[in-house]
Amino acid sequence: MSDAPLRLGLAGLGTVGMGVVKILQTHADLIAARAGRRIELVAVSARDRTRNRDADLSGYFWESDPVALAQRDDIDVFIEVMGGHDGPARLSTEAAIAAGHDVVSANKALLAHSGQALAEAAEAGGRVIRFEAAVAGGIPVIKALTEGLAGNQIKRVMGVMNGTCNYILTRMQNAGLPYDQVFEEARQLGYLEADPNLDVGGIDAGHKLSLLAAIAFGTQVNFGAVELEGIGNVSIDDIRLAADMGYRIKLLGVAQMTGRGLEQRMTPCLVPADSPLGQLQGGTNMVVLEGDSVGQIVMRGPGAGMGPTASAVMGDVIDIARGTRLSTFGQPAKTLAAAIPARTSSAASHYLRMTLVDKPGALAKIATCLGEAGVSIDQMRQYGHSGTHAPVLIVTHKATRDDIDHAIGLFASTGVLVGAPVAIRIEEV
């Protein structure tokens, strides 16, 4: 224990920041034993100094400006848990790097937008940026991917990484309630971001996916190339009918390198109900890592909240205290390739739901359209109906989304369709 203490500056005293304070205050000796040196919080910063935070902060210097905190010469590590992809978060992180400090960040938005530039700046100065807390909360997935699986060519990364969306989808399923009602419940429970579209639009989860993809495939973060579709159009009908066929609907992120380029998707998908992803309930997160040697590793845990996120921040801080020095994305930022985004997603089975007029030959016309588009049928179910409309479900064999869309285009000319068909990808997990 001869080393000097590691000194921290903490920007952000919301839920996560106060979780970090709590761990530092309650586990100082335990952490010192593990890190081989003491870890000391020196200075903090937050927007509102007067708020009651239920902890004694009198031992820390207070900076009203996070940039000033980042520039203090009595800290070694700058911890950024304010959030926001621009503004103070970005300015203070840049200032910390310029001042020669290491950075620990929980900020997925900032890293998804500016990770490459920040990593290059940090690495040029011999500094590290660590961001375990930015992806899947308390699950140490960045570490597993960057370090534990470093001997693997990564084949695919998948994840349910927004707890609010998974809460909404499983609540719809379990209670049989429509999206709008469960969305309102989630809002009242405080599960939604101030801008709910960050959650239900898939943006937050898409940020996380783009960070995992950069590490997995040695490519520059490219959030702009993530195919994004939120859960707002997932209907209770589809959840019920998918369940009837042995599937669950998840907002699933998938990143894989294909012959057509890097595929990054954050979209509703069907997964088998008895798979680990299919069984995932409520706000819990799950990440699936697939490597050529290791096969499939599944990690499951809390994706948000004070304790889990602070645990991830502290894991990074303790790594730095122990002297671990890693490139931000697992290899030097300057060696990361600019990935070519795949123009279309890889072929997959699809779930199709449509309503047909109840006339002889209606189904035959639909089948003919699918055949013309080169899409073959794996399963088909026609449900009992009232009146003149017949709900029909089709599970296709593997087909590209282009072919599915082509078939749907042909449906329109048949005159047997009532309303618009729904098409959802079925991901093999």
Add this chain to the structure above:
Amino acid sequence: MSDAPLRLGLAGLGTVGMGVVKILQTHADLIAARAGRRIELVAVSARDRTRNRDADLSGYFWESDPVALAQRDDIDVFIEVMGGHDGPARLSTEAAIAAGHDVVSANKALLAHSGQALAEAAEAGGRVIRFEAAVAGGIPVIKALTEGLAGNQIKRVMGVMNGTCNYILTRMQNAGLPYDQVFEEARQLGYLEADPNLDVGGIDAGHKLSLLAAIAFGTQVNFGAVELEGIGNVSIDDIRLAADMGYRIKLLGVAQMTGRGLEQRMTPCLVPADSPLGQLQGGTNMVVLEGDSVGQIVMRGPGAGMGPTASAVMGDVIDIARGTRLSTFGQPAKTLAAAIPARTSSAASHYLRMTLVDKPGALAKIATCLGEAGVSIDQMRQYGHSGTHAPVLIVTHKATRDDIDHAIGLFASTGVLVGAPVAIRIEEV
């Protein structure tokens, strides 16, 4: 890429060793990009040089003696994947440390028996011992526990960590076959160690649990204090009846620090069928880590085999190449406490199965015995029966094993029992 290459000596060219060779030969550039330097295999050792190993080994020096390999001055890291808790594995590991080399080991038996002495020797010389491959194969659980969750006080570690046992138990369940028959199948499939008791007696899994416990609780490895019970007495009747009540039987390792000391158990337990542990099928492993901040993290993946185990070895090697230096058990070996083993396990619900003579009042007598022993009943089921015997299942409320055994002792004096009752712990997961 200005650093000198990291030079490896590999002792053991069985499945795991050849997996390491394969990764080094196919992914040299990928690994160099991630590690920041090249990683080169310099010399190898195995018992039989003439065996056809389906790979070109001509570029490596051959040592017939692993101790001589460990002492070579042209290696930086000694990789031990021979196995065995004594003999060449131990001698060569000691020799590598004495020669100033770092060690990467897949040898759970050696570390469970001699981990403390080896860690002290390594740390005295500034060397590291890494052993991700020794626990749960390809799952990076040592890393998650030692590093990712280092900010947590660990509350409990659980795991299904012997794939062969989980294969046997799930095959019994799914096919309705008795233990002896499935054991024989597993033997013919090559799933069993040369000494099958290492698998089905829980010894191999117990080794792994003792290593996790040392890291989790900052205590010296104490394999001798692990309560060990294999799966040889798990009957198809119990598997069926447990399933009927919503449970699965698993060979489950549990380590937790209690007021009565360190509890380490590797025993058959009932877990809820719909929990991640309950849903685990076949040879897959699962480890559950519970920390005070992070809550519960579940990791699932392949627990054995060429690729997964070699992946874990390479994760450790790449860490060393990157300059990561950690204490063997997460804090200096000399600071690890000698844990006091808990004399008895913590209270839990128990599953009791017994057969009673079919006479009025028989069940009342059993209930009276339970009451006398201070054990209360949560659920009770009497099954349809033929002739004069009635199978009875009881799920108790939380009780210590001592109280359960006390009750079973009292049963004997009632004269209503046919044969011996079965008692299995129900672990809350």
